Amino acid sequence: MIAPLDAVLDPVARTRGVRAVVLAAEDDGVPVHAISQTDVDAETLTALGCRLYRSARLASERAGFGASSIMHVEAEGGQVVVARAGRDAGALVLIILADGDANTGALRLVLARAATAAAEAA
């Protein structure tokens, strides 16, 4: 399963400004597959990204907005984008860590494509 997932994550990792991309199971926050620069702790990114996404997703559902597909957090030193891959419970999520000046539109586009591909490959 690793080789197909490389094909899924590679286009994301090659996107300008992306420092790490991780595919993980939302529930346990453990990486299934990751491509990251050496200065990024992929496990920490996964754990925090999954936890934050789950909090935002549940809050959104309780607030009546329904299921969430993408969460995007912008900070002074970078941005984190999380997209759900698949609709089932225990679904996979894709997490991107990118530079603050990375093209947000490009990030969302490659992430959406990768989320679809990951749901099919997994």
Place this chain on the structure above:
Amino acid sequence: MSDEIRRLSDALASDPASLAFVPLADALRRGGQADVALRVVLRGLERHAYNADAHDVAARIYVDMGERERAKDEWEMALKIAAGHVGALRGLGFLAFQRGDLSTAERHLRDAADRAPHDAGIRMALDRLHAMRVPESHSNGATPAPAPSRVTYAVAEPLGELLIDANGLVLAGELRDESGADVSASVGAELTGVRAEAEQALARLGLGAWRALSIDAASAAVGLAPAPNGAVTLVAAGPGTAPGLFRRHLQRARQRAVSFFEATV
């Protein structure tokens, strides 16, 4: 004579140099006594020529009398005295709207809305303006006149906007669900809890302070951004709202939050 007018008249009589002439003139205007109101406010302006509120009231009286040019002069004077005077911005927007200058109307009303984000009247006026501007670009015969590019786009307005304090309590704004029920408090309480989570995660990832958090949900795009004093501003828009437009909505909400605290703290 109403109790309010009697009370204000007494106050002015006991202290002719006071600013009681401003609410008195406005009360007279609202009571349909435009001529008397005008005399009161003009007499007061002889002593307080640089009182922006007095010029604002004078302008309203002139509008009631049908003298729009004089009203415009008074509101422009109010703005010279107090840049960003909400009453003057709203009034100039109203005048521009009446003469069909929708771009100027929108500029003034947007300025007013930025300074008074909780003013439902201004927001309703803007909504009405937008409703008029979209069909405007598609009407008027087979060869429509070239229009500024901005009016060729239908701008989707947010579903609602909230300003929530550090304790999750709504400070300003309103959000309603599809049935029309006010869900401001529950949405505010649920989503502002995500703020602390985001701050912790970003700190541990070494990314510094957060600037915005947005969620694409099934029935809405929802965005949060930090506001002064530990508050959070929240914007909800339709699920199909373009991401770039949604970001602009969130930026404007942040600006309104800053204005809110400048005006109230």
